[in-house]
Amino acid sequence: MNLGDRLEKLDRRWIFLLVGILVLLPLLFPLKLPIAVSGPASRFYEAVNAIPDGSIVVVSGDFDPASGPELMPMLTSAVRHLYTKNCKVIALELWPGGPPLVDGVLHSLGDAMGKKYGVDYVNLGYKSGNEVVMLAFGSSFSRTFPNDYSGTAVNKLPLMQSVDNFDGVKLLINISAGYPGTKEWVQQAQGRYHIRMVSGSTAVQAPELYPYLQSGQIIGLLGGMAGAAEYEKTTGVTGPATKGMDAQSSAHVFIMILILIGNVIYFSRRAAKS
Amino acid sequence: MDLFKRHLPVFLTAAIGILTILSFFIPHPLVANPAQLLLDWAIVTVASGYVLGAANVLKVNGEDALRQRVDWPYKIVLLLAMIAMMIVGFFLSGGTHFLDAGTKFTWAYDNLYVPMQSTMFALLAFFIASAAFRAFRIRTVDAGLLAIAALIVMIGRVPVGQWITRELPIGLQLPTWASWLLEWPQNAAKRGIAIGAGLGVMATGLRIILGIERNYMREEKS
Numbered sequence: 001m002n003l004g005d006r007l008e009k010l011d012r013r014w015i016f017l018l019v020g021i022l023v024l025l026p027l028l029f030p031l032k033l034p035i036a037v038s039g040p041a042s043r044f045y046e047a048v049n050a051i052p053d054g055s056i057v058v059v060s061g062d063f064d065p066a067s068g069p070e071l072m073p074m075l076t077s078a079v080r081h082l083y084t085k086n087c088k089v090i091a092l093e094l095w096p097g098g099p100p101l102v103d104g105v106l107h108s109l110g111d112a113m114g115k116k117y118g119v120d121y122v123n124l125g126y127k128s129g130n131e132v133v134m135l136a137f138g139s140s141f142s143r144t145f146p147n148d149y150s151g152t153a154v155n156k157l158p159l160m161q162s163v164d165n166f167d168g169v170k171l172l173i174n175i176s177a178g179y180p181g182t183k184e185w186v187q188q189a190q191g192r193y194h195i196r197m198v199s200g201s202t203a204v205q206a207p208e209l210y211p212y213l214q215s216g217q218i219i220g221l222l223g224g225m226a227g228a229a230e231y232e233k234t235t236g237v238t239g240p241a242t243k244g245m246d247a248q249s250s251a252h253v254f255i256m257i258l259i260l261i262g263n264v265i266y267f268s269r270r271a272a273k274s
Numbered sequence: 275m276d277l278f279k280r281h282l283p284v285f286l287t288a289a290i291g292i293l294t295i296l297s298f299f300i301p302h303p304l305v306a307n308p309a310q311l312l313l314d315w316a317i318v319t320v321a322s323g324y325v326l327g328a329a330n331v332l333k334v335n336g337e338d339a340l341r342q343r344v345d346w347p348y349k350i351v352l353l354l355a356m357i358a359m360m361i362v363g364f365f366l367s368g369g370t371h372f373l374d375a376g377t378k379f380t381w382a383y384d385n386l387y388v389p390m391q392s393t394m395f396a397l398l399a400f401f402i403a404s405a406a407f408r409a410f411r412i413r414t415v416d417a418g419l420l421a422i423a424a425l426i427v428m429i430g431r432v433p434v435g436q437w438i439t440r441e442l443p444i445g446l447q448l449p450t451w452a453s454w455l456l457e458w459p460q461n462a463a464k465r466g467i468a469i470g471a472g473l474g475v476m477a478t479g480l481r482i483i484l485g486i487e488r489n490y491m492r493e494e495k496s
Binding site for chain 2: 018023038066127135151192208223261
């Protein structure tokens with residue numbers, strides 16, 4: 001049996017083991033490769049930075065724990081960026097599995113940065129209905145979410161007394177892992193209420209959003225962990241995304257090598273047959 | 275009977291569809307208020323669907339488990355997990371404050387649900403690597419172009435792409451190539467697909483509103 005045959009019949013558990021090692025090693029011993037900031041990520045940062053200090057911003061965290069490692073770093077950076085600018089954050093979630101993740105970020109950063117719940121930030125929690133919730137939310141926040149995440153009536157929260165629709169909101173930030181997510185927010189809310197909007201999405205979903213980016217319907221885009229790392233670089237606060245980029249680099253290089261080896265074997269066999 | 279089985283549903287569908295479309299263009303309370311009321315009803319209807327969904331999960335998996343059909347042990351695990359989370363949420367986590375920090379429900383979410391979901395998603399990395407080795411074969415010119423684009427984007431979107439081409443002029447560096455591929459050829463294809471799908475959705479919506487498409491009533495096209 002030659003090398004090609006042996007590689008072709010390689011037990012895939014060896015590949016799994018190598019992937020594991022190649023992901024683990026850079027996490028333990030970071031290479032600290034330089035991160036280049038892409039145009040869409042730079043525009044995301046500029047969009048958040050451009051809103052006046054103290055503005056009200058809606059953050060929709062539409063994801064669940066499966067995509068947490070990709071999306072939590074960008075949510076954390078965005079909320080920290082907003083708190084730094086003393087912006088008021090109104091959060092909601094359209095995925096049933098995600099609210100505790102968003103709530104955790106709002107509270108942990110809020111506590112660390114001296115923000116008060118109900119005054120500086122509010123978490124409205126989850127509501128089922130996908131696009132219908134987006135439409136209803138656009139016309140009345142309090143009617144769509146009469147109570148917040150922990151069951152408090154929203155009309156008792158000072159922040160919610162000052163705003164009830166997108167008229168008083170300067171920016172919509174959507175952190176999305178799929179449906180419902182950025183595409184639906186563009187179609188149902190941005191298109192109708194003409195709200196300025198930026199998006200952070202999983203890497204696999206990001207290419208789908210480029211048409212909306214090019215048309216200006218979303219003005220900034222973070223794609224996957226790479227986008228989150230770029231945002232961390234622009235905000236100057238290194239976080240889990242930056243640390244994960246070395247691992248992602250080594251995994252990508254390994255997959256590229258596997259594709260090349262697989263095709264070298266394929267072409268050499270084809271040549272031998274012909 | 276035809277009135278209730280056919281004409282009334284078609285009329286209601288048309289009326290609600292037209293009102294919802296009008297509300298996009300006419301903000302007057304005469305249109306906006308009824309449209310808002312319909313949205314409220316839709317949210318309640320969707321929420322009640324979750325109750326039906328839970329009952330359906332219980333019924334379908336319960337039957338399979340009782341009759342020991344394929345994978346019945348897994349269905350028992352599913353049902354036990356579902357019932358356990360319901361008991362923890364309803365009775366052991368402070369009633370309506372079950373989502374507060376420190377409750378048993380939150381503990382189960384943080385220590386069971388989050389790690390299990392993350393693990394399932396993380397497995398993708400291993401399977402993608404294995405599939406890249408075994409299945410990604412450049413058999414045609416199209417597949418070759420796809421492979422080249424994939425390699426450029428895969429390497430250009432991570433720091434190693436920037437690092438290995440750092441000595442080249444910026445226009446020749448891998449991140450620039452990856453951005454160009456994403457912003458132009460990829461975008462053109464995506465836009466074409468999106469416009470096609472959008473036209474399809476509009477046509478289907480119109481057919482439903484006009485009563486031509488009646489699949490939702492389990493009826494053939496008129």
